[in-house]
Amino acid sequence: MFEMFFFILLAVGTTITAILVIVQRNPVASAIYLIITFFCLAGIYLLLNAQFIAIIQVLVYAGAIMVLFLFVIMLLNLEKEKKIITRHRLQKGVGVFLGVILLAQIGMIFNSVLLEGGKGNFPPEKVAAMGNTEVVARLLFTDFLLPFEITSILLLVAIIGAIVLAKKQI
Amino acid sequence: MVSLSSYLILSAILFSIGVVGFLVRRNTLVIFMSIELMLNGANLAFVAFSRFLNSMDGQIFVFFVMSVAAAEAAVGLAIIMAIYRTKETVNADEMNLMKW
Numbered sequence: 001m002f003e004m005f006f007f008i009l010l011a012v013g014t015t016i017t018a019i020l021v022i023v024q025r026n027p028v029a030s031a032i033y034l035i036i037t038f039f040c041l042a043g044i045y046l047l048l049n050a051q052f053i054a055i056i057q058v059l060v061y062a063g064a065i066m067v068l069f070l071f072v073i074m075l076l077n078l079e080k081e082k083k084i085i086t087r088h089r090l091q092k093g094v095g096v097f098l099g100v101i102l103l104a105q106i107g108m109i110f111n112s113v114l115l116e117g118g119k120g121n122f123p124p125e126k127v128a129a130m131g132n133t134e135v136v137a138r139l140l141f142t143d144f145l146l147p148f149e150i151t152s153i154l155l156l157v158a159i160i161g162a163i164v165l166a167k168k169q170i
Numbered sequence: 171m172v173s174l175s176s177y178l179i180l181s182a183i184l185f186s187i188g189v190v191g192f193l194v195r196r197n198t199l200v201i202f203m204s205i206e207l208m209l210n211g212a213n214l215a216f217v218a219f220s221r222f223l224n225s226m227d228g229q230i231f232v233f234f235v236m237s238v239a240a241a242e243a244a245v246g247l248a249i250i251m252a253i254y255r256t257k258e259t260v261n262a263d264e265m266n267l268m269k270w
Binding site for chain 2: 003004007011014015018019021022024027030031034037038041044045047048049050052053056057060061064065068069072073075076078087092095096098099100102103106107110111116119120121122123124127132135136139140144147151154155157158159161162163165166168
């Protein structure tokens with residue numbers, strides 16, 4: 001009962017702030033609403049018993065990526081757009097229409113097909129007994145070790161790439 | 171008890187809002203934010219399935235998606251800054267050097 005109440009509250013908050021992200025004229029306001037969306041999503045992850053992912057969402061997405069976005073927005077010193085749709089009105093209307101069609105299609109699939117798969121061996125009680133972070137860490141360092149190490153190399157490449165691209169002269 | 175379909179429909183709504191924002195807006199930074207919205211919609215679907223199928227693979231994958239999204243955001247914003255340095259604009263309509 002509480003779960004349904006919190007889910008509806010967080011889901012409505014997520015949807016409204018997500019829509020506000022894409023209709024704001026000021027990019028700083030869009031970034032702030034996106035941060036609020038990430039916080040609502042972290043709450044939904046807590047409802048889904050994924051505490052590690054919820055905290056990582058707040059730390060990485062809302063805390064690092066959005067701060068980087070705000071730095072760049074303020075560095076570029078953009079001004080408010082006068083209107084968010086200036087040219088190609090018909091094409092943008094078709095774009096919105098296609099987005100609605102996409103949502104309808106995905107919604108129909110999710111509502112009609114019985115979405116079941118093979119049940120794994122981590123029921124919520126077992127995960128809660130060991131702690132969510134410990135289970136994730138155990139899997140990351142045993143079964144998923146190769147993607148983990150490759151991710152570290154990927155982050156190194158991203159650091160080098162970002163610095164090279166943003167320098168005035170290489 | 172919230173069913174799996176509710177979480178998946180919320181994930182679809184988030185993804186569609188990201189798609190619409192990507193197609194309609196012309197400010198490159200808002201296009202980037204729509205990409206992050208799409209990624210978060212997919213993350214929500216992963217975590218929802220991980221909970222309802224008693225598996226941890228979804229959460230591990232979300233971990234990797236988040237790290238890749240962080241790397242992509244850093245490199246993409248560096249590209250935007252490099253473009254702004256020469257063209258003084260971030261409007262996607264004005265990046266038409268490759269048009270014939």
